[in-house]
Structure formats: structure tokens, C-alpha cells
Amino acid sequence: MRVLMLSTPFPTHFTPMVPLAWALKGAGHEVTVAAQPDVTDAARAAGIGAVDIGERFHGLDVLQRHLPPDVRPLELMGPTPPEKMAGATKLWETHARYLLGSYLEFARDWCPDLVVSEQMELTGSVIAGVLGVPSVQHRWGVDPLSGPSRASARDFLHGAVTRLGLDGLPDPGLLLDPCPPALRHPSAAPGVPIGYVPFNGVGTVPEWLLRPAPEGTRRVVVCLGGQTLQLNGTGLFRSIIAAFERLGDVQAVVTAAPEFHDGFGPLPANVRVVAPSPLNLFLRDCDAVVHHGGANTTMTACSFGLPQVVLPQLVDQFASAELLCAAGAALSLTEAEPQNDPQRVRAVLTEVLDDDRYRKAARALADDMARMPSPARVVEDLELLAA
Numbered sequence: 315m316r317v318l319m320l321s322t323p324f325p326t327h328f329t330p331m332v333p334l335a336w337a338l339k340g341a342g343h344e345v346t347v348a349a350q351p352d353v354t355d356a357a358r359a360a361g362i363g364a365v366d367i368g369e370r371f372h373g374l375d376v377l378q379r380h381l382p383p384d385v386r387p388l389e390l391m392g393p394t395p396p397e398k399m400a401g402a403t404k405l406w407e408t409h410a411r412y413l414l415g416s417y418l419e420f421a422r423d424w425c426p427d428l429v430v431s432e433q434m435e436l437t438g439s440v441i442a443g444v445l446g447v448p449s450v451q452h453r454w455g456v457d458p459l460s461g462p463s464r465a466s467a468r469d470f471l472h473g474a475v476t477r478l479g480l481d482g483l484p485d486p487g488l489l490l491d492p493c494p495p496a497l498r499h500p501s502a503a504p505g506v507p508i509g510y511v512p513f514n515g516v517g518t519v520p521e522w523l524l525r526p527a528p529e530g531t532r533r534v535v536v537c538l539g540g541q542t543l544q545l546n547g548t549g550l551f552r553s554i555i556a557a558f559e560r561l562g563d564v565q566a567v568v569t570a571a572p573e574f575h576d577g578f579g580p581l582p583a584n585v586r587v588v589a590p591s592p593l594n595l596f597l598r599d600c601d602a603v604v605h606h607g608g609a610n611t612t613m614t615a616c617s618f619g620l621p622q623v624v625l626p627q628l629v630d631q632f633a634s635a636e637l638l639c640a641a642g643a644a645l646s647l648t649e650a651e652p653q654n655d656p657q658r659v660r661a662v663l664t665e666v667l668d669d670d671r672y673r674k675a676a677r678a679l680a681d682d683m684a685r686m687p688s689p690a691r692v693v694e695d696l697e698l699l700a701a
Contacts, residue, residue, distance in 0.1 A: 315343045315700050318426035320417060320435045322406055323349060323371035325356035325515070326539070326610050327432050330454045330492065332360045333511035334430070337689035338696070348420050350413075359516045367416050374544055376405075386546040387628055389650040394629045396501075400462035402629045403434060407463070407470040410436035414474060417441055428700045431486075433460045436467050439484040440475055448699045451486035453505065454609035455493055458633040461501040488699060490692065492613060494682035496641040499633055506695070509686040512594035512614040519591045525599070527565045532601040532667055534558075536568040537593060539608045542627055543570060548577040549654065550625070554604060556656035557663060558585050564667070567600075569593075602666055604659075607631030607646075612638065619680030621672035623663050625653045642675030 317338050321328035328349070335345045339362070347357040347364040352371045354364035377387060394402055414437045421429070421441045430450045431438025442449030453460070468483045475483050491498065491505030527533040536554055538547060551570065558566040559582040566585040570578075575587050593614045597603070603615040607626040612634045615622050622644035624635035638644035645662040652658040666672045 315428060315697065316424065316426045317343055317345045317428045317430055317696075318421055318424065318441075319345060319347045319349075319357075319362075320429065320431040320438045320441075321347065321349050321353045322409060322432065322434045323352040324373055325353055326608065327434060327454065328353045328356055329360075329513055329515060329610055330510075330613070331430065331432055331452050332357075332362065332513045334452065334490075334508070334689045334692065335360070335362050337693045340690065341693045341697075343693075346424065346426075348417055348424075356515065360513070365420060367420060368413055374541060377545055381546055384546055384549060386542070386550065386650075388626075388653070392650075393626070393632050393648050396458065396633075399458055399501075399629070400466045403459050403463035403466070404470075406434045406436060407467045410440075410467070411471055411474050413437065414440060418444060418478075421445060428696060430696075433457055434463065436463075436471065436483070439486045440471070440478065440480065442487070443480050443484040444478050448487040449484070450488045450490060450696065450699070452490045452508070453492060453502075455510075455613040456497050456499055456609060456630065456634040456637055457491075457493070457502045458499045458630050461499075461503060488695070492683075492686070494616070494679050494686070496679060496682070497612075497616070497634075497637045499637065506692075507686040508692045509688045510613050510617050510683050511689060512597075512617050514592040514594050514610055514614055515590075517590065517592050517595075519595045520588055523567065523588065523591070523596045527599065527601075531563055531565050533565045533567060533599065534602045534604060534663070534667070535593065535597065535600050536566060536604045537611055538570075538604075538606040538625070538627075539611065540571060540590065542606055543574045545627070547627070548574060551578055553654050553656050554625075554659055555581060555585050557659035558582055559656070560660065561664070564663075602663070604663065607634035607638075609634070616643070616676065616679045617683050619673075619677040621666045621676045623647075623659070623666055625659075641679060643672060643679055644676075645672075 357364040429442040489505035492510040635646035
């Protein structure tokens with residue numbers, strides 16, 4: 315079976331599909347990723363064949379252009395309310411119409427038996443419909459975006475789709491959802507469960523980080539993704555780092571690109587800053603995670619059963635924070651002012667570490683995720699679908 319995978323041009327949009335790609339390859343199937351270089355670089359690093367379609371996207375350019383110096387999006391725009399979710403995904407409607415022809419040209423030549431796309435790549439079901447093969451959509455994690463986006467995209471892409479001989483934007487034949495039941499967004503269409511296998515990219519981890527923290531010390535990881543720093547997030551990192559200053563029994567591990575380290579200023583004795591390292595390689599021996607609500611970080615922390623402090627910055631990250639808090643596995647600060655206050659950050663972090671209810675709720679999420687069918691098991695369903 316030949317499987318074509320498609321993704322919008324952010325590596326983190328693609329990485330949730332990597333374990334499924336590995337499972338398909340392990341079952342003897344041929345997998346190719348067709349995408350812009352932002353994604354094909356990540357695919358090849360993960361050992362998956364890829365074909366470049368178009369130029370590099372540079373997805374943060376639009377946001378960066380409109381940000382005043384030292385102001386991040388949350389400080390400028392505030393949290394994204396549910397009614398604005400559809401507007402936040404307009405970019406991907408335009409992207410789909412722009413690249414649909416190029417994707418289709420490659421797909422007609424390569425002749426896939428199945429098309430798999432992540433939740434915001436709208437061309438997957440169109441290409442599958444034109445070729446007469448099944449389509450599968452794979453969610454990143456918590457998904458407040460697909461429902462509003464698909465409704466809007468039906469109108470926006472109607473002309474492009476009907477000119478290809480289809481009645482309208484097709485729905486995927488199968489929707490794969492890695493979220494445990496407690497984290498499934500109420501606006502998201504029901505999907506078929508697929509077990510989440512943590513994969514946070516490739517890289518190395520400092521040797522000391524592969525050992526447990528010293529006895530009597532709790533290790534907390536701070537991971538806000540690469541975009542937060544690129545979007546003027548250095549001040550937020552300084553606030554979080556300062557929050558650890560009075561927590562003598564806590565060892566903080568802050569992951570950040572090296573070019574930003576000098577901007578964090580002097581570090582408390584219990585804080586170490588490291589280059590970005592795949593979380594799935596070292597979370598086993600950690601006690602909590604401070605993060606931004608990004609899909610990959612959220613799902614990885616949940617799969618390890620860790621309580622969380624969530625400081626969302628953009629779009630769907632607020633939904634992740636809300637659902638994690640509702641599940642009892644996290645506390646969240648959703649506005650810029652409390653996020654920028656080290657005392658407020660320290661207070662929620664201390665509560666999450668000291669109150670065992672958060673650890674138990676996080677463990678329950680991990681147990682629910684462990685009971686979901688593995689990607690290898692889901693491959694059997696995809697084989698039947700393609701047949």
C-alpha cells in the first residue's frame with residue numbers, strides 16, 4: 315500500500331503523525347510526505363521519505379511583523395475566544411487553495427492508495443476524492459480548530475473543489491483522534507481513537523538529564539516551544555525563571571534555543587537552561603511540566619502522567635489549558651499580567667507540586683491514553699479502508 319502524507323508547513327503540525335508513519339512502514343507499506351521544506355526537513359530527520367512541494371513557508375512572518383518590540387501576541391491581543399477560532403485558521407484555507415494544484419499533480423503521478431493529512435491540511439480529502447482513494451485525517455491533540463475551520467473552508471474552497479469534479483469539500487473517510495476522552499473538545503467531531511506515542515523531534519539530551527534529580531529534589535521542566543521565544547517571549551521566560559528562586563527543593567530545567575539564553579539574565583542556583591531536547595527522552599524522571607499548551611507538549615506531558623502548569627499564548631492553546639484544568643491535571647494562567655508575575659507563577663506551580671490531586675488526575679489521563687489502540691493496531695484498519 316502506498317500512503318501519501320500531507321501537512322501544513324509547521325513541523326509541529328506534522329510530528330503527531332510520525333508514529334503512524336513508522337507503524338505503516340513497519341507493516342511493509344510505502345510512505346511519502348509531500349510538503350513544503352518546513353515539514354520535509356522534519357520528515358527526513360525522522361526517517362520518512364519526503365518530496366518538497368513549494369518553497370519554505372516562514373510561518374511566523376505575519377505575526378512578527380505586527381508585534382511591537384518586546385511585546386508578545388498575548389499582551390497585544392489577549393486570549394483567543396472560541397468565536398474567533400474560525401478566523402484564526404483562515405491562513406490554512408488560503409494555503410490549501412494555493413498549493414492544491416501542486417499537491418494534486420504529484421499525487422496523480424505517485425498514485426497513492428491512501429491519503430493521510432493532519433487536522434489543518436484541507437487538501438487531503440480533496441486529493442483523495444479526485445483520485446478515488448480513501449482519506450484519513452489525524453488530529454494533533456486537543457482540537458478546537460477543525461470544526462470551525464471546516465465549516466468556513468466549505469465556502470472558501472467551493473469553487474476550487476467543484477472545478478475538480480467534486481460536489482464540495484469532502485469529509486475525511488476516517489478521523490483519528492489521539493486525545494483521551496477528558497481532553498476531547500466539545501466542538502470536535504467524533505473520531506476513532508489512536509494511541510499517542512510521544513515523539514518530539516530528534517536531538518540529544520544532556521547526560522545529567524537522563525538521571526533522576528538528587529534525592530529530595532523535584533524536577534520541573536519548562537518548555538514553551540520554539541514559537542514563544544521567536545514571538546518576543548524572553549520576558550515571559552524571565553518571569554518563569556524568577557518564580558523558581560524561592561523553591562529550594564525544586565530543580566528547574568528550562569529548554570530554549572541557545573541564541574536566547576543570554577536574554578534570560580542571571581539564573582537562580584536551582585535553574586538550568588538547556589538547548590531544546592526531545593521531551594519524550596527525559597520526562598520519565600520529572601515531576602511536573604510548565605508549558606504553553608502546544609499540542610505536542612500537552613499530549614507528551616499527559617502520556618507521562620505529569621501534572622502541568624499551562625501558560626497559553628495563541629489560538630488553540632487556551633482550549634488545551636481549559637480542558638487540562640477541567641480534568642484536574644493542571645492549573646493555568648491565561649492572561650498576560652499574571653503570567654508576567656513571578657509570584658503568581660510560583661503560587662500555581664507550588665500548588666500543582668504539593669497537592670497530590672493533580673498528580674492523580676494526570677496519572678488517570680495517562681492510563682486512559684495507554685488503553686487506546688496503538689498506531690500499529692490502527693494500521694490494520696487503514697489496510698481494510700484502502701482495500
